[in-house]
Amino acid sequence: MTELAAAIAVVGAALAAAFGNQAVITKTIESMTRQPELSKDLKATMFVGIALIEAMPIFAVLVALILVFVK
Incomplete structure (x- = not known):
């Protein structure tokens, strides 16, 4: 049962990160089209x-590994 909980945590974190990255990139592209001089x-x-958002699934994998292998 612990393995299932770990798998669900990793999948949930990966999906949340994907949606978060999509939102950040979408808003950045919209901002670049409005103000091209600020694109850099x-x-x-x-x-x-994106780096901060991607840290969440990494931590989820670490917690999942701890759940699976530390008994």
């Missing part, structure tokens, strides 16, 4: 945001 700054901010 917007890209840098987008990459920082």
Whole structure:
């Protein structure tokens, strides 16, 4: 049962990160079309945001591994 809980946690975190990345990238592209002169700054901010969003599934995998292998 622990393995199932770990798998659900990883899948949930991956889906949440995918939706989060989609939202960040969509808003960044919209902002770039409105203000092209800020595109360099917007890209840098987008990459920082994506990195923070992608940290969540990594932590979920770590917690899942702890749940599976530490008994």
